[in-house]
Structures are given as structure tokens and as C-alpha cells.
Amino acid sequence: MYLNFSTAEIDLSSKRIEIHQTPEQLVRKFLGGRGLNMYYLYKLLTKEMDPLSPDNPLIVGAGLLTGTPAPAASRTNFSAKSPESLIFADANVGGFFGAEMRHSGFDRLIITGKADSPVYLYLENGRIEIRDAEGLWGLNVNETQIKLREKLGSDIEVACIGRSGEHLVRFAAVLTGVKNTAGRGGLGAVMGSKNLKAIVAHGTRDIQLANAKQFLETLVELKDLLLTSKMVQTLGRVGTTILYDVSNVLGTVRTENSLKNAFDDSLLSSEFEKQADKMLSCFACPVHCRHRNKHGGEGPDYSTFGTLGAGCGVSGADVAADINNVCNDLGLDSSSAGTIISWAIELYQRGLITREQTGREYRFGDAELVKSLLHDITERRGFGNTLAESTRAVSLLGEETKDYVIAIKGLPQSDSHDVRYLVSFALGIAVAGRGADHLRNRPTLEILGLPPEALNRIYGTTIHPDPTAYETKEHLVYYHENIYAAVDTLGLCKFVCHGFNSPHMLDYDAFARLIEYGTGLELSKDDLMEIGKRIVDLERLINARLGVDGKYDTLPRRFFDDPAPLRVAKGHKIDREKFSQLLQRYYALRGWTTDGVPTEERRLELE
Amino acid sequence: MKKIKTNSKICTGCSLCTMACSITKLGVANPHKGAIAISRDPWKRKEKITVCEQCKKAKCIEACSEGALYYDEDAVVRVKQEACTKCGACVDACPFEAIRLIDDRLIKCDLCENGTPQCLRVCSTGAIQLLETQVTTASPAQRGPVNVV
Ligand code: SF4
Ligand code: SF4
Ligand code: SF4
Numbered sequence: 243m244y245l246n247f248s249t250a251e252i253d254l255s256s257k258r259i260e261i262h263q264t265p266e267q268l269v270r271k272f273l274g275g276r277g278l279n280m281y282y283l284y285k286l287l288t289k290e291m292d293p294l295s296p297d298n299p300l301i302v303g304a305g306l307l308t309g310t311p312a313p314a315a316s317r318t319n320f321s322a323k324s325p326e327s328l329i330f331a332d333a334n335v336g337g338f339f340g341a342e343m344r345h346s347g348f349d350r351l352i353i354t355g356k357a358d359s360p361v362y363l364y365l366e367n368g369r370i371e372i373r374d375a376e377g378l379w380g381l382n383v384n385e386t387q388i389k390l391r392e393k394l395g396s397d398i399e400v401a402c403i404g405r406s407g408e409h410l411v412r413f414a415a416v417l418t419g420v421k422n423t424a425g426r427g428g429l430g431a432v433m434g435s436k437n438l439k440a441i442v443a444h445g446t447r448d449i450q451l452a453n454a455k456q457f458l459e460t461l462v463e464l465k466d467l468l469l470t471s472k473m474v475q476t477l478g479r480v481g482t483t484i485l486y487d488v489s490n491v492l493g494t495v496r497t498e499n500s501l502k503n504a505f506d507d508s509l510l511s512s513e514f515e516k517q518a519d520k521m522l523s524c525f526a527c528p529v530h531c532r533h534r535n536k537h538g539g540e541g542p543d544y545s546t547f548g549t550l551g552a553g554c555g556v557s558g559a560d561v562a563a564d565i566n567n568v569c570n571d572l573g574l575d576s577s578s579a580g581t582i583i584s585w586a587i588e589l590y591q592r593g594l595i596t597r598e599q600t601g602r603e604y605r606f607g608d609a610e611l612v613k614s615l616l617h618d619i620t621e622r623r624g625f626g627n628t629l630a631e632s633t634r635a636v637s638l639l640g641e642e643t644k645d646y647v648i649a650i651k652g653l654p655q656s657d658s659h660d661v662r663y664l665v666s667f668a669l670g671i672a673v674a675g676r677g678a679d680h681l682r683n684r685p686t687l688e689i690l691g692l693p694p695e696a697l698n699r700i701y702g703t704t705i706h707p708d709p710t711a712y713e714t715k716e717h718l719v720y721y722h723e724n725i726y727a728a729v730d731t732l733g734l735c736k737f738v739c740h741g742f743n744s745p746h747m748l749d750y751d752a753f754a755r756l757i758e759y760g761t762g763l764e765l766s767k768d769d770l771m772e773i774g775k776r777i778v779d780l781e782r783l784i785n786a787r788l789g790v791d792g793k794y795d796t797l798p799r800r801f802f803d804d805p806a807p808l809r810v811a812k813g814h815k816i817d818r819e820k821f822s823q824l825l826q827r828y829y830a831l832r833g834w835t836t837d838g839v840p841t842e843e844r845r846l847e848l849e
Numbered sequence: 850m851k852k853i854k855t856n857s858k859i860c861t862g863c864s865l866c867t868m869a870c871s872i873t874k875l876g877v878a879n880p881h882k883g884a885i886a887i888s889r890d891p892w893k894r895k896e897k898i899t900v901c902e903q904c905k906k907a908k909c910i911e912a913c914s915e916g917a918l919y920y921d922e923d924a925v926v927r928v929k930q931e932a933c934t935k936c937g938a939c940v941d942a943c944p945f946e947a948i949r950l951i952d953d954r955l956i957k958c959d960l961c962e963n964g965t966p967q968c969l970r971v972c973s974t975g976a977i978q979l980l981e982t983q984v985t986t987a988s989p990a991q992r993g994p995v996n997v998v
Contacts, residue, residue, distance in 0.1 A: 310868075345879065345881065419891050454876050458873075458967065520858075520861075523863035526863055528971075529973075
């Protein structure tokens with residue numbers, strides 16, 4: 243068995259560092275990445291804990307296969323209590339940092355405390371140092387990394403915050419490289435609150451594989467399988483921008499804070515293709531979905547130009563690429579930034595906030611406004627200081643403003659899908675553990691136009707073929723949620739995961755083979771599905787402890803009350819009554835109580 | 850003559866090639882230990898693939914006083930590990946940084962000892978190709994110790 247994983251507990255206050263082997267029975271139960279992170283969060287988070295206090299544990303956990311050449315084994319999860327939603331935050335990031343962290347000898351860091359003055363962590367071949375971050379504090383994401391590379395050599399990998407994290411913006415992110423972002427939930431602010439500017443990894447340690455030869459053969463086979471997929475080919479050419487093309491025809495693009503549901507053709511993938519110099523990969527990834535754009539940065543992804551572009555009514559792929567570059571350099575989560583700015587624009591239009599507060603006119607379609615707000619938020623300047631509070635700003639602006647914020651459980655919606663036409667997507671963002679988010683369970687297969695038999699085969703039950711129907715949709719979310727939780731424990735990207743964008747790609751069987759040849763651990767499809775379920779349940783239990791149960795599994799008011807005005811989705815909205823019945827069916831399928839919480843027996847079993 | 854021909858312009862930087870090589874040569878997964886190396890600078894906006902050019906007049910062979918490097922019948926520069934004293938003269942002599950001492954072994958591309966190049970098998974972009982020409986251009990003299998092996 244190759245299950246020697248190493249966890250480092252780092253207390254920045256006392257400067258104490260303890261390194262120990264991750265207990266094998268925990269690895270077997272939760273594998274790694276998101277799974278093990280949730281185990282620790284469940285042990286450590288309390289309702290009283292202030293997310294910006296030294297007590298909040300920031301956990302950085304590489305996936306079980308991260309750092310190996312399994313396809314797209316690049317991912318790492320950053321987790322803590324969220325300063326944005328006050329429930330758990332968990333953000334998954336690609337790039338090269340996670341792999342380098344593993345090759346430097348560490349699989350998981352649990353960081354608590356607060357340093358007296360700004361520091362960074364240096365990880366190298368089994369050793370960790372807390373180093374002075376003088377000369378780095380005050381810099382944004384690109385400069386921080388450039389400076390560190392100048393000082394420490396170009397073969398390091400860095401995860402860091404920009405000025406937004408230093409200023410405790412509640413949706414500040416952690417970035418590695420030019421664009422890869424552990425975006426959701428404000429983990430950059432958690433780092434900032436600890437005076438932790440960056441984590442640097444540099445390592446040459448091997449990862450032993452249980453059966454290296456078979457692992458390599460499996461990699462070749464799976465890579466070839468992936469490359470035959472049309473979706474992979476398209477992602478490799480235009481990245482996630484392709485999703486806009488499909489969505490805009492349906493009328494499922496969040497536009498102008500969801501006052502509309504479709505936007506213009508200037509954001510089509512063909513336009514973004516013109517902005518790209520080259521496509522890039524994360525570690526070990528054969529998909530290469532990331533643009534190196536002509537404007538000095540990388541990206542954008544659909545959720546970024548969807549929320550900061552269409553969401554704010556801003557046209558133009560060149561403009562969107564530029565705004566994306568600014569947002570990344572400042573270290574902000576683009577999904578929250580776009581959602582919060584578009585919310586503010588609507589509030590201004592409605593007279594719920596005034597020029598006296600904002601200091602200028604807010605209107606949709608104003609690219610310069612969006613850009614300057616990103617800076618103001620980062621610097622907490624003027625009204626930017628209010629917007630930096632994300633959904634917490636409701637308490638400053640008045641309860642009435644809450645109706646217009648596209649957020650659930652305090653987290654602004656991540657992707658740019660308007661869910662009024664897509665009932666399963668609506669259920670997905672309502673129940674997602676970390677708040678309004680597509681990466682936990684998006685049932686994309688529903689909109690790919692697959693024959694009903696194919697869908698029924700995948701889900702193992704008869705699925706209602708109409709995306710606006712409520713019947714059977716609990717099965718979709720349940721299925722996707724389990725497999726995405728499993729893939730998040732392994733450290734593989736969702737873009738190679740069955741179900742996320744295609745019915746093909748890597749499924750439980752492929753995971754099982756990679757795990758066996760990688761670590762020697764033999765797991766069945768059912769075992770892996772159970773691990774996924776375990777994590778989803780544990781996340782529910784964490785939230786329940788923090789005071790958030792099924793009552794919070796709801797949608798922004800607009801999606802219930804205002805019919806979508808445009809295109810195929812025209813006239814559609816979510817029916818409250820049918821939606822709450824759907825929620826109950828989903829809880830029943832998960833074996834949860836009618837309050838949407840795992841049972842007492844289940845809780846004891848998981849502890 | 851045989852060699853790996855690369856095109857850094859289309860390389861996406863994934864490092865799968867390096868790990869395929871580290872598995873083949875050392876039996877472990879390590880993106881820093883292949884005979885083929887990838888360097889990336891996201892800010893200079895550059896990816897670079899480094900691998901042995903199988904030079905016609907190889908500086909590494911010239912630099913080795915132990916006869917540990919030689920041309921095989923395809924003019925591929927190969928290492929005789931047991932003859933190598935790990936002095937590093939070849940490492941210094943190579944103008945491409947394509948030969949390195951890793952874990953007490955001399956690592957350079959030998960085209961997977963004339964099997965299938967594993968780096969090429971895992972690359973998703975075509976940035977790695979196998980160049981094969983029928984005529985062996987190296988003269989017997991240039992082939993060095995091949996005759997005495
Ligand atoms: S598919 Fe894209 S995001 Fe995922 S690992 Fe590959 S390059 Fe990174
Ligand atoms: S051909 Fe074989 S030895 Fe040469 S770089 Fe590729 S994997 Fe390594
Ligand atoms: S496998 Fe191909 S694309 Fe990936 S780093 Fe190597 S040469 Fe570049």
C-alpha cells in the first residue's frame with residue numbers, strides 16, 4: 243500500500259510546526275482533497291468562531307492522486323470557515339501548486355493562528371519554514387509571484403493573495419500562477435487575517451506508485467479516450483467559453499443581475515478564440531482549457547466573463563479579457579465580484595442606493611465602472627468598502643436589498659447559468675453545501691440533448707426528459723453530487739470527469755484503476771460512490787452545526803417570482819410549491835430528515 | 850538516425866512527458882526527473898521543452914573520459930551506467946542541458962532504449978515527435994566506443 247500521506251499543522255502565532263503521517267484509516271475513508279479537508283473542518287469549526295480570527299483553520303489539501311500523472315491530477319482544495327457565507331468554504335484549484343506541494347513532501351497543511359507581521363510559508367522536501375514577507379505585502383498576485391521567483395528561483399510554485407486578501411475583502415481568493423484561483427468563499431481574506439501572504443512549494447521528492455507500469459498504460463488509454471471527446475477537443479481550443487454559446491441560445495445566461503436571461507454575440511466563444519495566443523494546461527492535464535490571452539493574462543472562463551461581462555451588461559470579448567486580468571491580479575473571486583457589482587447596479591437603478599452613497603452613477607454596460615469598482619473593492623475605497631462585504635452588505639443597505647442579490651446561503655452564485663428554465667440546475671444551486679454553486683453538482687447532461695434511454699441508463703432510473711419538469715430531478719443532482727465529491731477527493735479536474743460536460747470521460751471505473759495502480763488501494767464503484775455520499779453528508783453536518791439547515795436550501799427571490807423574459811426560457815420561473823416538494827424528495831433520496839440534515843445514526847457513523 | 854523532435858510553441862506545459870519518462874527510467878512519478886524537461890514561465894509567457902538532440906558530434910561523448918557514452922547503431926547517444934563515474938563532465942559539456950545526474954544516475958534521452966518513446970505516447974498536443982532518418986550520418990569514428998562495447 244502506498245498510503246503514506248503527510249499532514250503539517252502550522253500555528254502562525256506560536257510558530258509551532260508539527261508534521262505527522264495522516265492516519266491511514268482516515269485516508270481510506272475520505273481519500274484526500276475535499277474529503278479529508280471536510281473531515282478536519284467537521285472536527286474544528288464552531289458556530290461562534292469568527293472566520294477572520296486566528297482560530298479559523300485554513301486547510302490546504304492535495305487530492306489523493308494530485309502530483310501523479312493521472313489525467314488532470316492538478317487539483318488542491320483550500321478550506322476554512324467562510325468570511326463571506328459564515329458556513330464552510332471550500333475552493334478547488336488547479337495549476338501547479340498542489341503537485342509541487344506533494345513533491346515537496348506535504349499532502350495537507352492545517353494553518354491556524356496569526357503571525358505578528360506578514361509572513362510566507364516555504365515548503366521544501368519535508369521541511370517548512372515561516373519566513374518574513376517583507377517586500378511582498380502590498381503587492382498584487384502577479385508581482386508577488388514574480389518577486390518570489392526572482393528571489394527563490396523559477397522552479398517554485400506559489401499560492402498567494404493580492405491586496406484584496408490583505409484588506410480582508412470577503413470574496414478575496416487564493417491564486418496560483420496568473421489565473422488559477424481557489425475562488426469561492428473568501429479564503430484569501432482568511433489568509434490575509436493570518437498575515438499569511440503566500441505559500442511557496444519547491445520539491446523534488448518522488449511519488450511512489452503501486453504499479454507504475456500499469457499506471458502509465460492506464461494514463462495513455464484514458465488520455466486517448468479523452469482526446470476522442472468532442473467536448474475535450476472544444477475545451478482545448480476555446481476553453482469554457484463554449485458554454486456561453488449554448489446557454490445564450492437557451493436563454494440561460496445571467497444577464498444584468500438576472501433582469502434578463504440572454505446577452506449579445508460579442509461574448510461568443512469564437513470571439514474569445516481571437517483573444518487567445520495559446521492554450522495552456524494545468525499539471526498533468528491533456529485538456530489544456532486555459533487561454534493565454536493577448537491582454538497580458540490568462541483566461542477568461544465562462545463564470546468570469548458571464549458574471550463580470552453579461553451579468554454587468556458589459557460587451558466585448560476583448561473588454562472581458564481585460565477585466566478578467568484585472569480581477570485575477572487583484573486576487574478577487576470573479577463570480578462573487580461580478581454578482582455583487584451587478585447587484586449594486588440594480589440597487590442603484592431601483593433607488594435602493596443613491597449617488598450620495600456611491601459617489602457616481604451606476605449603470606449596466608459600463609466597463610470602466612466595473613473595472614474601477616474592482617479596484618475600489620480591493621482597496622476598500624468609498625462604496626467599494628461596502629461592496630467588499632459581499633452579501634453581508636445587506637445588513638448595511640437594508641433588508642429590502644436582499645431580494646435582488648443572486649446568492650444562496652450568503653454565497654453569490656458561481657456560474658453564469660440562469661436557472662429558471664433548468665429545474666435540476668435550480669435544485670443544484672439550492673442544495674450545494676458551500677452555497678450557490680455549480681461545481682458541487684451541476685447536472686449538465688440534462689441539456690446536452692442525449693436520447694432519453696441514455697439518460698435513464700446513466701441515472702439508473704427513468705428521468706423526465708423535460709428540463710422544466712420537477713419530477714425525478716432529485717436523481718440528477720444526487721448522482722452528480724456524489725461523483726463530483728469523489729473526483730474532488732482524488733485531485734482530478736472536473737473537466738475529465740464523467741457527467742460534468744459529457745457522458746463520456748473518466749467514471750468510477752477509471753478512478754478505481756488509477757487509485758489501485760497509484761496507491762494499491764482497491765475500491766469498487768460502490769465504495770467510491772459511498773465516499774462521495776459521505777462527504778456530502780459531512781458537509782451538511784458542518785453547516786447544521788453552524789446553524790444552516792434545509793431552510794436555507796432556497797433560491798434568490800427573482801427566480802421564483804419573475805419569469806425569464808427572453809428566448810427558449812421565456813416565461814419560465816421556478817414554482818415554489820413544486821420546488822419544495824422536489825427538495826423533500828431529494829432529502830429522502832439522501833436519507834436526510836425533512837429539515838435537510840443527515841440523521842443522528844448517520845452522524846454517529848461518520849464521526 | 851533517430852531523435853525526439855520538439856515544438857515548444859505548441860507545448861501546453863502539462864509535464865506529462867517528463868513524468869512518463871521518470872516512470873520509465875526510475876519507476877517513480879516526478880515532474881523534475883525526466884530525461885525530457887519542461888520549463889514554464891507564465892509571466893514571460895513561455896514554455897520550453899528540453900531533450901537530447903542526439904548531436905552528430907556529441908560534446909558529451911567527447912567530454913567523457915570513461916567511455917560511458919557512445920553512439921548505438923541508430924546514432925542515438927546512450928549511457929553505459931556501469932562505466933559512468935558520475936563525474937559530471939558530460940553534464941557541463943552539453944550545450945542544451947539535456948543530460949543530468951539524477952538520483953546517482955546519468956539521465957538522458959535514449960529513446961526509451963529504442964522502444965516506443967513514452968513521452969510521445971502521453972503528449973496530447975503533438976509537441977513531441979520521433980524523427981527517424983534511414984541514413985546514419987555519424988561516421989564510425991564519431992560513433993566512439995560503440996565498436997568496443
Ligand atoms: S481541464 Fe483546464 S482547468 Fe482542468 S486541469 Fe485541465 S487545464 Fe486545468
Ligand atoms: S524518448 Fe523515452 S527516454 Fe527519451 S525523453 Fe522520451 S520518455 Fe524519456
Ligand atoms: S506532454 Fe506535450 S504538451 Fe505536455 S509538457 Fe510535454 S511536450 Fe508539452
